Amino acid sequence: MASSESSQSWLPQRQRADSGDSAQSLQYNDYTVGWISALPLEMTAAQAMLDHRHEPLRQHPQDSNCYEFGSIKGHNVVIACLPKAQYGNNNAAIVANNMNRTFPHLQHRLLVGIAGGAPGTVDVRLGDVVVSTDAIQYDLGKALPNNHFQRIAKATNTPQALLTVVSKLEASHRGGQNRMLEILAENAARLPHYSHPMVEDRLFHHECPHTSSSSDCDLCDISQLIVRELRQNTNPVIHHGRVASGNQVIKDALTRDSLSKEVKNICFEMEAAGLMDTFPCLVIRGICDYSDSHKNKGWQEYAALVAASYAKELLTSIPPQLLQPSKRRKAQKPTAPEPLSSEVDNCLRDMFVTDSLLDRESILDAKGDICEGTCEWILSTDELQTWDQNPPHLLWISAPPGMGKTFMSIHLSKHFEAISKENSGAATIFFFCDSKVESRNTAVSILRSLMHQLISHQPSLINTIIPQWKQQSQRLFQEASFGALWKLFEDMIAKSSGPYTASSMPLMNAKPNLCHFCSESLRDLVEDIWAHLLD
Structure with missing residues (x-):
């Protein structure tokens, strides 16, 4: 049977690398x-x-x-x-x-x-x-x-x-x-x-x-x-x-x-x-x-x-x-994930719970895009300026339902994402809670997502997780393991590359009608993260 590759004669044949770099993938x-x-x-x-x-x-x-x-x-x-x-x-x-x-x-x-x-x-x-x-x-x-x-x-x-x-x-x-x-x-x-x-x-x-x-x-x-x-x-x-x-x-x-x-x-x-x-x-x-x-x-x-x-x-x-990465850039530690071993791949698959980027876009699909200029005012407030210029600190924004916290979170996540791209080593990680979606309404879900995002920015952090995952497999990422995950997340924060800026901090949007355990755990979680960063 002829392969689909050979049947597509109009396509050039595959090769491992471009000319001039054929010795390596x-x-x-x-x-x-x-x-x-x-x-x-x-x-x-x-x-x-x-x-x-x-x-x-x-x-x-x-x-x-x-x-x-x-x-x-x-x-x-x-x-x-x-x-x-x-x-x-x-x-x-x-x-x-x-x-x-x-x-x-x-x-x-x-x-x-x-x-x-x-x-x-x-x-x-x-x-x-x-x-x-x-x-x-x-x-x-x-x-x-x-x-x-x-x-x-x-x-x-x-x-x-x-x-x-x-x-x-x-x-x-x-x-x-x-x-x-x-x-x-x-x-x-x-x-x-x-x-x-x-x-x-x-x-x-x-x-x-x-x-x-x-x-x-x-x-x-x-x-x-x-x-x-x-x-x-x-x-x-x-x-x-x-x-x-x-x-x-x-x-x-x-x-x-x-x-x-x-x-x-x-x-x-x-x-x-x-x-x-x-x-x-x-x-x-x-x-x-x-x-x-x-x-x-x-x-x-x-x-x-x-x-x-x-x-x-x-x-x-x-x-x-002008387009090829310089020799100096190639010598630096890559920021993109290298090909994953099956062990690391399986661990990440077990850890994965939701894609925050897709969650953010689904919110915009349901609610409509943010009108230009709607949330710009918060960027000039004293509270946000202080938080941004003196990391690490905790900025806690609260308001009654329907006041625009979700759109504010979306705006801030995009704002700090743009800053992160200009600062080598910085990362913005975020999570949008939703009481109606099982994968987005527990403290464990939040932790799993934040950990997964951190690893995507700094792949070496997976080594913090692998030993315990080998012992517990998928059980490590279940609700009963919240304490263990919390400790692993602390270790990841300690090992992650600094310096810390506002754009490298977790940003979370929590609905007011989350379960009591999640709301209390979320507050404790955020406070503990910042306390650890201050040490």
Whole structure:
């Protein structure tokens, strides 16, 4: 029986390492380019861009992503796709957070795929490419009386380091050097169903809706077609500008035109806004429809391949030596988990109780995103400033139900996560209690989660747990072992690398209706942690 690997002849063969590093296997720290796709058809185009495919690394127990590993012109690239049938900014944020945590040395990040065009702003056509200068979430705001909507989101700029490469590419294209077209042609030959669809590119007037139950427009009023200047060829045109992102598909021309007139964007998509804060990236989108009722899937594969081809040309324009980790960095103790032994892997699996990042995103999914500026005030309070500048101290925030403690905790966790990324060795660990969820309503659950998070930041701390786990196995992480776990957690804190700052402290959000034992144990737990840090 032929293997699936051999049947995918369009994919490069796997190898253990990129050229120049063939003597050793690559590790998490060696990957410096992160590439995210939203759809499987987009990931297919991304995989086709790889010069070499690498052997997969052992999966991190806290990472639910499924990765493709490879290289493009000497740059080690890791590719991830959103879960099947899960779209939107929040789901994209989960994938991005997982990738950030597992691959700590990512220097350049790309979001590559398809989008709906906004043809009222520029002459954007099917098969063209939109490259982001900034991105904005168009559906974030306040619902006001009389069906009015106040948009409060601000545009987030694309990282400057990538924009300089975009400028270089634009100059090359203007001078007649366009490697993207060669990449596109090569891969379209290998993936025939991703080639140009060779059908008419038709844009209807915004007052002409799609009238047929089928996806084609044969029954639509052709007198409502917008007459546009003929192009000399079918080569895609590159547009640079704003990308509008939201959690809904735009499939109405009137809505499209109204939004694009206000937002001044070139295209609409559903993932960028979820990435820009924690996964600052260049957004590259191939235009597959006009965000109207005439939307169909005929251009999707080609648009995905065009976007991926631009992304590959972009990476070939960045000198590899600027992306590779330095010898000094490789000599340091890695912050990402090395491949795990079966013993350590089993211990972590027994310890794992819940993913706090996913819990945080599920809260936002249920309650809605935090409005911009809502929780900023607490960062300037004397209490928080004192706590932040004079660690280690305990900051205890309490209020009646419904006063916003959960959103405050979410805001603070994201704030200190951002600080942690700037401070080598610092870590923000957090836990969201929920009385309705068994895995999130006991003191033991809190301890297990905090311990697991600490180990993900400093893998050597697992050695504190292993001896006792060998004796007790799963029983070590059960309710009756709270005292033993508490002592192990104290030992981990004592052995963890300092110095301690506010961003390296546990942050916990507790519901007021937790069981009495958990509430009392939680207070004792936090007080004991801080007492230990003060010793």
